[in-house]
Amino acid sequence: MKSIYDRVDTLKSVGPKRVQDLNQLGIETVEDLLLHFPFRYEDIQIRDLTEVLDQDKISLKGTILTDPVVSFYAGRKNRLSFRLGIGAQVINVVFFNQHYLKDKCQIGLEIAIYGKWEEKRQTLLGMKLLGTANQDTEFSAVYHTTKSMKQATLVKLIKQSFDDYKDVIEEVLPDEILDKYAFMDYMHAIENMHFPENQQSANEARRRMIYQELFFYQLKLNLLKYERHKTKTGSLKYDTNKLKAYIDTIPFSLTNAQKKVSNDICRDLLAPFDMNRLLQGDVGSGKTVVASIAIAACVFSGKQVAFMVPTEILAQQHYKTIQTLFQGTSIKVGLLTSSTTVKERKQMLLDVLNGQLDCLIGTHALIQEDIQFYELGLIIIDEQHRFGVMQRQKLKEKAVFQNVLYMTATPIPRTLSMTLFGEMDVSVIDELPAGRQKIITRWVKEQEMEKVLEFMKREIDKGYQAYMITPLIEESEALEDVQNAQKMYEYISEYFYEYSVGLLHGKMKADEKDDVMKRFKQNNIHILVSTTVIEVGVDVPNATIMVIQDAERFGLAQLHQLRGRVGRGDKQSYCILVANPKTEQGKQRMAIMVESQDGFYLSQKDLEMRGTGDIFGLKQSGIPDFSCADIIRDVHILNQARQDAMDIVHSQNPYKKKAYELLRKKTFDKIKL
Known part of the structure; x- marks a missing residue:
């Protein structure tokens, strides 16, 4: 029986070589060919x-x-x-x-x-x-093509597949959706995507396909959340009095945002299904304190906690902060990294297995097979987009209760958040702790660099430290005018000859980078010349100056993360953007940075100006590769699709309704998350 899921070699004139050419375009089935739309x-x-x-x-x-x-x-x-x-x-x-x-x-x-x-x-x-x-x-x-697959050949194959299979193209959207938005049917939408008679028919077809892409994706996210809430796994019934007593020992008042988020997490732990929550917090908003409350709640229920972070420096930083917070309590915390000695590691693994250690903080070393927990009840993953899917899954497999709290210091616009994390519950800390001073931000031209260096010297003479950030590590033919870390290091070392200057970049070995950061934190290095490897999480309260060279080369989200490396203590801090932007958009970015310190506002502006790639900088972040939809341009359709998906999922017995049978198959069989 003929089906659009037939492999492309069932088409006439498609032999092994043509199959290979089509596979390079991601086309394996007739449906893939029909949905390879023109750009x-x-x-x-x-x-x-x-x-x-x-x-x-x-x-x-x-x-x-x-x-x-x-x-x-x-x-x-x-x-x-x-x-x-x-x-x-x-x-x-x-x-x-x-x-x-x-x-x-x-x-x-x-x-x-x-x-x-x-x-x-x-x-x-x-x-x-x-x-x-x-x-x-x-x-x-x-169409997008390859050297071996010419435009005319591709069009011919699409026409052939449509003519041969149009009679078996089934409608995948429910009737109420088609009627609500007056969409053309699926078969005619495919036809008019490829062979429109005019601009209007092309637009109508594209309108339907944009909605369909976003609707299917949102439907799967909501069905995953529905499944999780439907599957009972047991709750962590912690000792409320002990948790309140711990919160009373925290040496400062929690912000209203921290209280709200802590309550969200505690409700999740008490719920009969696994937690799957994302905690977003701007730079310096106090996520670690909230994490400590989650750890305490889990431990007071008799379970253990694994806290995984992307780098050894951050692991040490979290360990030190949480150890300090838990002073005077019975909670025992361990730190496991590549620097842990064999003897210490052996004892730590034994303590974790016997339940003597309540919380284990570490890097990806936590996923190693020989690490077994007595009863793991909560997993916390910091900057989760820095870990691969398999790494996160390996850690989850060690847990009795798969309660997972993801944390990120990258403010994510709501539009992108509901696309990336729609299957999660999301909490936001959108309030900074009281007493935190605003970072004074200035934009200067390269011609004013001498004044910047003089200002740096005055601050360093007071005993403070400074960062100097450059975009590239080495010379680049394409960006000859961009400062690089090596050249800047040599220049700064000569200018500040009486001070210690360090160099940090991504091509250094991990132990070399850790050594440089340790010396900087100990104030043995006064000025750190670095690429963007320092942008997330590093906490040096004595560093008060952030100078960013060629700032126009960075996106707003990245500039905001870099700025957040200063202002970590009670001292007045400064961020100086050195830039000679050649475009109006570049000038606008600098002006926005000077005006605003709201990470969520800046990331939304970044999304509008530069697209989704710059929020994380990596495709592994999970941003879907839509063929028709654009979550910035099509945000109003995304909102409609999300609401429609939620309505269907929360209707009675969405799995049993006959009208949704093909929709369910389409959603789960074809969409990969």
Whole structure:
């Protein structure tokens, strides 16, 4: 029986070599081929050239009036030229270094060409031959292809697959959704994505497919949350009096945001299903204190805690902070890193196995197989996007109760948060502790660098420390004017000859980086020249100056993270952005940084200006690779899709409704999270 899930080699003329070519585009099934949508369309209608401006990129169709001529020059370079009739007008067409098109350009042939118009010479500089002009359509789709898979071949295969399989394309959206938004049906949406008659039909098809992508993704996230809340695993019934007594020992008042988030976490632990919560907090908002309350609650229920962080420096920092907070309590905390001695490690593993150690803090070393817990009830993962999915899963497998608290200091806009973490419960600490001084931020031009260095010297003379951040480690041909860490280190060392200057960058070995940071924290290094490896979590209260070279090269989210490395104590701190932006957007970013210290506002602006990549900088962060949708441009559709998905999931017995049968199959079989 024919199905759109058939493999592409079931199509005529698709042999092993073509299968391989299609696989390179991520196409394995007929459905994959049908859903390989164009990224833009060319309007190939006959144009009135009097309305076309010089240097416009346009698509024209007309009749070839002269034999194509190929001329070779300067070795292997070549030029293909002929004359094209468009109605009563005649123009010249020139293709450079595409002599192989000659056989496709015959006198009398009606053809469509995409290129740049040169008004003075009445010439179209051909960029792409769109193929033989089709009298039935004035619109042509343009696809992402590879060297081995040409545009014309791909279009032919898509047309063949649609003609062969259109009768078995089933509707996947419920009737109430189709009626609510007046969507065209699935089969016609696919047809009009590939072969639209005009701009309106292309827009209507794309509107439906954008919604469908976002709806399926949100539906799966909500179904995962539904499943988790439906599956009873047991609750952690902690001693409330002991927890209150611990909170009373915290040497400062919690902010209202910290109290609210702590209550969220405690309710999760008491609930009969596993916790799966993301804790977002801006730089310096006090996430570690909240984590300590979660640890205490878990320990007072008789269970253990694993606290995994991405670097050894952060592990040591968390260990020191939590040890201090737990002074005077019975809670025992251990630290496990690559620096732990064999003897210490052996004893620690024994204590964890016997239940003598309540909380184990460490790096990815925690996932090693020989580490076994007596009864692990809570897992805390800091900066979770820095760990791979398998690393997180290995740690979860050690737990009796898979309660997981993820923490991040990267403020994530709500739009992106509900896309990335829709299956999680999300808590936000959006309030800074009382008494925290605002970091004074200034934007200066490179010509003012001497004044910056003089200011740094005055602060360092007072006993304070400074960071100097550069974008690159080594010289780069593409960015010759960008300062690099090595050159800056040499310059700063010479300028501040009476002080100790350190160098930190990503190409150093882990133990070398740890040694540099340890010396900086101990004030044995007064100025640290570094790339962005210091941007997350490092706490040096004596560092009061952050100078960022070529600041226009960074996104707002990254600049905010870097700025957050100072202002960790009670001393007035400063962030100096050294930048000569060449674009209006670059100037706007600098102005926004000076005006605002709200991480969530800055990350939203960053999302609008630079897209999703700059929030984390890594694809592994889990941002879906949508083919039609854009979560910034299509935020209103995302909100609609999310609400519709929630309505369906929270309706009675969403699994049993006949109308949702294909929808469930589509959601779980095809969408990978």
